[in-house]
Amino acid sequence: MLINQKIKIVSKNVILVPYRKEHVEKYNKWMQSEELQRLTASEPLTLAEEYEMQESWMRDDNKCTFIILDRDIFEKTHNEIEAMVGDTNLFFANEFDHMVAEAEIMIAETEARGKHIGWQAMLLMLLYGTSNLDVRQFVVKITRDNVISISMFEKIGFVFTSVSDVFNEVTLNRIVDDNWLKWLKSSVGEYDVIKEDEFYSVFLLFIPFIIITICMFEPR
Template identity: 55%
Template structure:
């Protein structure tokens, strides 16, 4: 999405940056993992297809993505590729209201279960509500992905449907002022800056 191509978001433990060409090779290596493919409902892509996907994410108005950096590693190394631990996305659709389908992935095992996914998702939800003017969020999670189901439940999302065919659960959350305040109080302290 062009709106966020020059935006970085600084949190307490993470930094969100736009997905650029320089990140593609590491991202492609992650997505060779059958486990990550299963958790993200993704198909394996060739490296060239991954570059095409990155360009699509950059140019399409209905997709917003940020890559997640470990703030601690980045402050030690100054290297985005070494600091890269995952991504977070929003797919936009408009029916009666602007809806964003949110996703989160912490691909680097050593950074899982440390609260970085929580903070990155909170920051992305805030960005979606405040900058993209999303009125409702939804997530689609594999029914066996208990960690994600638990996290989004803690974020106030409620189950709205379950697909036995796709083996996934859909949860929704409408945006209102009290929920934004909840995000602010639960990891949503941020500094939005120019990426360049």
């Protein structure tokens, strides 16, 4: 989704950044894991196919993807690749109506699990969906034996709606109402949505002043 390509969301422990080409190699290595393939119902891709997928998703208005960074690691290393721990997505089945979104989250790095990173990243994504994409209903589809993920979404307020024996998954959903949105904002706490364009816009405003100043002080 192009709309989030210059957006960075920063909270206490988590940073969400757009899925870019520099992230693809590590992401592709994650997805060679049979465990992650099973939990995400995914098929392994070659590295070339993963690059194509990243480019396709970036331009697809029905897919919103962020890479999850562990903020502590990023602040120590200043390296997004080293700080990558997973990803979170919103998928829209109806290209003309983004009121309903399917939400996903994956914490790929085992060391990052159990640290509340997945919880915080998912809340940030849900809040971004409601505040910036006008989502009014979220749906999640989870492998039946992924009890940790099912429990997390139930704590977030999702309710069970169906089970599929064919796909071995359960479906939960959450309608966005005022009370839940209030809880969501309270649970997220302080966070910043940073737009890269804001920095460049301010910089461009000063370019004429810089040029004039240089001309005025140019030695004759």
